[in-house]
Amino acid sequence: MLNKVLVDKFVSIVGSSNVLTDESDLLLYSYDATQLYKIPDLVVIVNNAEEVSKVIKFAKANNLNVYPRGSGTNLSGGSIPVDGGVVIELNRLNKILNIDVENRIAVVEPGVIAATLDAEVSKKGLFYPPDPGSIAVATIGGCVAEGAGGLRALKYGTTKDYIIGLEVVLPNGDILRTGSFSSLRGSPGFDLTHLFVGSEGTLGIITKIAVKLIYPAKSRKTFLVMYDSVGKAGIAVAKIIENKIIPSTMEFLDKITINAVEDFTKIGLPRDIEALLLIEVDGEPEDVETAAKILEEVCLSVGARSISIAKNDAERMKLMEARRAALPVLARLKPTTILEDATVPRSKVADMLERIHEIQDKYNLMIGSFGHAGDGNLHPTILVDRRNKEEMKKVDMAIKEIFDYCIELGGTLTGEHGIGIVKAPFMEKEFKKEGLSLFRDIKKTLDPENKLNPNKIVGAKEVHLEYI
Structure with a gap:
């Protein structure tokens, strides 16, 4: 539990009704679909990217860990607050901001449910193929963060194949826009958009997403x-x-x-x-x-x-x-x-x-x-x-x-569920020391103090949690 001075500052950013401190509320944000859990110190419900930025900056100034969270349907411990700190709940960012029929692009906030997006674009004669098993409750932001697949992935590909642009709040609180929100051609240089796809909230918090759409089969x-x-x-x-x-x-x-x-x-x-x-x-x-x-x-x-x-x-x-x-x-x-x-x-x-x-x-x-x-x-x-x-x-x-x-057999640790904490111990088996070192270098470059969703994917320490 955080002291009153810190809690009051978070209240000043998002309002008293959006800061949760009761034990029963904290328990609800302590676990994901793995059934493993750890109680956070605080839950902050945000309404826009600016609030996310302010929360991150204040948390950083006070040496607090931050954990982004959507619906919590992830299956690798990716959203569990393993080292205490603040959970940022993103489900209020749930607007479909634009469906551009001519260019076949939709712009959405991360809290939009995957099934809702598919249903809305279908009304306009378009199709959003990614369909995780939890499509009725999974958020688009969570799908992007986890690199979600789905039943149609064989022919149509997974979430990463449809992401053309992102707005991301970085671990220092800066707001970055990557890729394109109006064209199917991305920006030149390093592919920053897909650096964040599948990064499980360890490199930044996604607050806006541009996806490409296609036409449905006849x-x-x-x-x-x-x-x-x-x-x-x-x-x-x-x-x-x-x-x-x-x-x-x-x-x-x-x-x-x-x-x-x-x-x-x-x-x-x-x-x-x-x-x-x-x-x-x-x-x-x-x-x-x-x-x-x-x-x-x-x-x-x-x-x-x-x-x-x-x-x-x-x-x-x-x-x-x-x-x-x-x-x-x-x-x-x-x-x-x-x-x-x-x-x-x-x-x-x-x-x-x-x-x-x-x-x-x-x-x-x-x-x-x-x-x-x-x-x-x-x-x-x-x-x-x-x-x-x-x-x-x-x-x-x-x-x-x-x-x-x-x-x-030449396979991989995950096709769609992410690494989180559950599979972090196996990472070296697939990527060897050299690959794991590069993962850690990227994390350190963007989050040198390891405060954004720490100890996930390339955990700096072994994590042991109880089942709820």
């Missing part, structure tokens, strides 16, 4: 493909791409996840299959028909038990919503849910899935796996009870083995 078909083995489903993913078919969506669910989803949604998924692929192709009508035919042939050639096609938009939406429900329904099975984010080359998806099942059996853990199989982005989800200390030791060993194998 036609689509959505397939549900059932397999009696995880390996066959993984092989099918690679074979589909080999046959020059790039689906807009190619999602994987294993047996544990399928049964959890069926328990919740009751949409008629068979409970005895080992894996399913949810695949959607889109584009010009004739191209969709051609792709659909090839896709069916490939899936059957790899041993699909059955293939069904959504008959209409209502059926399609049911399938998509069922996929988006994967994490929350798995979380109902055990008290503690630990969702990982291991990404491998798509040709190695089958290998990674089989190793996850071996690790599950080795440590006698329940691991439900799902994810964006088309670009190799898998989400092994470990379901445990944190009160069981022996089981949690097994979890730590299982996670290490998963990431060791992921890197061995």
Whole structure:
């Protein structure tokens, strides 16, 4: 808890109703979707970039850490106030400032919900493709900070592919504008815009975002493909791409996840299959028909038990919503849910899935796996009870083995969830000492006192937190 003089100064910047000090309020801002937590000293709710700047400058002058926060749906501990200090809550910055139809650009504040932006631009005949699993609650600012992916990433790319300009408050309180807010061509020189994309609030606080938009596809078909083995489903993913078919969506669910989803949604998924692929192709009508035919042939050639096609938009939406429900329904099975984010080359998806099942059996853990199989982005989800200390030791060993194998296959620690504190200990494994040193040099250049979201990504010290 900060002393009254400091609290009063924050009140003078944002108003008394926007400064939270009660223990119950602070608890709400102490955790993210990892379920790890640390109580902050104070929460400040801001309304514009100028207030963010003033808060940062005052915090800096008083040697206080600052932690930016949106909806808190991030899955790597990125917004947890690990070393005490001030949480800056950005959800009031929630305006869509402009939708430029002619130039296909939207300018938004960071608190705009991803689904809201997609819905608003669609009214004007445009399309914003990035769609994280938490699209209904995730903010655009959080998506940019975490480098979020989504179900459509295989064909359309991830958040970083659509960011053309940013307004950022730097760790010293200066307000910087990068890239362009009116043209799809960016500024010359170093690509400062994408330096901040995926930086998880460690280099600056994003207060305005310019995104490019595209036109939506005219036609689509959505397939549900059932397999009696995880390996066959993984092989099918690679074979589909080999046959020059790039689906807009190619999602994987294993047996544990399928049964959890069926328990919740009751949409008629068979409970005895080992894996399913949810695949959607889109584009010009004739191209969709051609792709659909090839896709069916490939899936059957790899041993699909059955293939069904959504008959209409209502059926399609049911399938998509069922996929988006994967994490929350798995979380109902055990008290503690630990969702990982291991990404491998798509040709190695089958290998990674089989190793996850071996690790599950080795440590006698329940691991439900799902994810964006088309670009190799898998989400092994470990379901445990944190009160069981022996089981949690097994979890730590299982996670290490998963990431060791992921890197061995030529993969990466994260495809969309960020590094935060959870994966910081594995960074050297992927980037080696030289790469990690460069990360730290960049951080030190912009934030020499390590006060903005400290000990994330390239943590200066090992962080140990409890589960809430």
